[in-house]
Amino acid sequence: MKKVLLITPGILPVPASMGGAVEYLTELYVTENDRNPQVEFDVATITYQKEGKNPYSNTNFIWIKGYSLRFRISRAVRYVLNRIFPFYIDNAYIHEVLKVLKKKKKKYDLILIENNPLFVKSIRKIDKSTKIILHLHNDYLNEKSKHHQYILDQCERIYTVSDYIGKRVQTIYPTDKVKTLYNGIEIEKFNEKRTKEEIVSFRKSYGIKEEDFVILFAGRLIKEKGILELLMVFKRLLLKHPNIKLLIVGSKAFKGSRKDHFIRKLNQLAKDCKEHILFTGFLDYDKMPLIYQASNVSVVPSNWGEPLATTVIEGIESGIFQIVTNDGGIPEMVQGTYAKVIDKENLEEELFASLEEVIEKKDTLKRLEYDQEILNRFDKNRYVLELLEKIK
Numbered sequence: 001m002k003k004v005l006l007i008t009p010g011i012l013p014v015p016a017s018m019g020g021a022v023e024y025l026t027e028l029y030v031t032e033n034d035r036n037p038q039v040e041f042d043v044a045t046i047t048y049q050k051e052g053k054n055p056y057s058n059t060n061f062i063w064i065k066g067y068s069l070r071f072r073i074s075r076a077v078r079y080v081l082n083r084i085f086p087f088y089i090d091n092a093y094i095h096e097v098l099k100v101l102k103k104k105k106k107k108y109d110l111i112l113i114e115n116n117p118l119f120v121k122s123i124r125k126i127d128k129s130t131k132i133i134l135h136l137h138n139d140y141l142n143e144k145s146k147h148h149q150y151i152l153d154q155c156e157r158i159y160t161v162s163d164y165i166g167k168r169v170q171t172i173y174p175t176d177k178v179k180t181l182y183n184g185i186e187i188e189k190f191n192e193k194r195t196k197e198e199i200v201s202f203r204k205s206y207g208i209k210e211e212d213f214v215i216l217f218a219g220r221l222i223k224e225k226g227i228l229e230l231l232m233v234f235k236r237l238l239l240k241h242p243n244i245k246l247l248i249v250g251s252k253a254f255k256g257s258r259k260d261h262f263i264r265k266l267n268q269l270a271k272d273c274k275e276h277i278l279f280t281g282f283l284d285y286d287k288m289p290l291i292y293q294a295s296n297v298s299v300v301p302s303n304w305g306e307p308l309a310t311t312v313i314e315g316i317e318s319g320i321f322q323i324v325t326n327d328g329g330i331p332e333m334v335q336g337t338y339a340k341v342i343d344k345e346n347l348e349e350e351l352f353a354s355l356e357e358v359i360e361k362k363d364t365l366k367r368l369e370y371d372q373e374i375l376n377r378f379d380k381n382r383y384v385l386e387l388l389e390k391i392k
Contacts (some may be wrong), residue, residue: 002109010093013046026029032384044097064096065183094122117141120151130155143171161308162329190317194293216295218249226301251282292318300324303344308371313378319367
């Protein structure tokens with residue numbers, strides 16, 4: 001059986017107890033492989049728990065202690081140095097991983113790196129020959145990124161989450177090393193129709209009446225996601241449509257993350273209509289299917305080069321009507337669906353016009369049904385099995 005070293009990004013832990021899209025997706029295929037072993041995984045991940053237990057029986061872990069004072073100081077110092085100097089200094093996490101690997105002296109058949117291209121350069125300091133696969137979830141490798149040509153040269157394969165990210169990698173030079181591998185979610189959970197009683201109960205818990213029209217925003221509360229523009233548009237719509245609610249699900253980054261200046265700005269902006277703008281904060285993922293089906297329209301107003309928006313996948317599988325921007329990989333995601341694609345360069349005006357249109361047609365909005373081919377495009381099982389097959 002092939003011995004594979006999996007290096008996670010080192011920001012959040014795997015399993016994904018603190019959230020994180022990359023961590024959740026990594027957990028999916030690690031869990032499947034543990035249940036039905038196809039390769040022997042050693043998983044390098046950060047941990048913030050002093051008494052952590054290995055949740056798997058067929059998977060080994062390399063735990064990097066993110067809670068230690070020494071690690072936190074190292075992380076801060078190395079972060080500053082990397083901002084100052086043009087060359088790359090290993091960050092605290094990969095520095096600790098390399099130290100463990102040097103001691104173990106274990107030989108691997110393959111090294112799989114999740115989402116940090118610079119780890120390729122780090123690994124090559126101690127291992128000159130093992131094949132490397134880079135699984136890229138964000139626009140972190142392109143003609144302007146550090147050491148881009150060296151990293152691309154050293155990778156056996158690069159799997160990107162969308163054609164958009166793949167094209168960004170190929171700004172370095174054209175190559176057939178780069179392949180698209182779409183992420184997946186548990187489509188059965190999102191596609192399962194919820195009862196009217198469940199929906200009414202959920203709405204009631206947030207003070208939403210049955211006749212209210214609910215606009216959903218799900219995602220990180222950062223400027224690049226377009227939430228500020230959505231709030232401005234919603235306040236304009238509210239003057240004409242008093243029975244609308246804006247449900248904002250998410251936090252800055254992950255479970256337990258604190259409010260920053262931007263989130264305080266959002267709260268201040270919503271202060272004069274707090275009965276209509278509802279912030280839920282970070283919610284456990286298993287609550288999301290009901291939230292989509294309890295809403296009337298989902299808005300994804302991204303404006304930063306969205307690699308592959310999980311919220312768009314969830315919206316497709318839930319059958320909710322979506323208004324999305326022509327940002328990054330989003331247009332390729334909604335091909336064959338009924339989503340309204342608007343221009344991110346004219347975000348506020350197009351968002352206002354599109355939302356007003358769907359509010360006025362609210363009585364004709366129904367749960368959308370897509371054929372199995374569209375649903376399977378982002379199926380968790382397809383994603384997991386395909387990725388494990390590629391690793392093998």
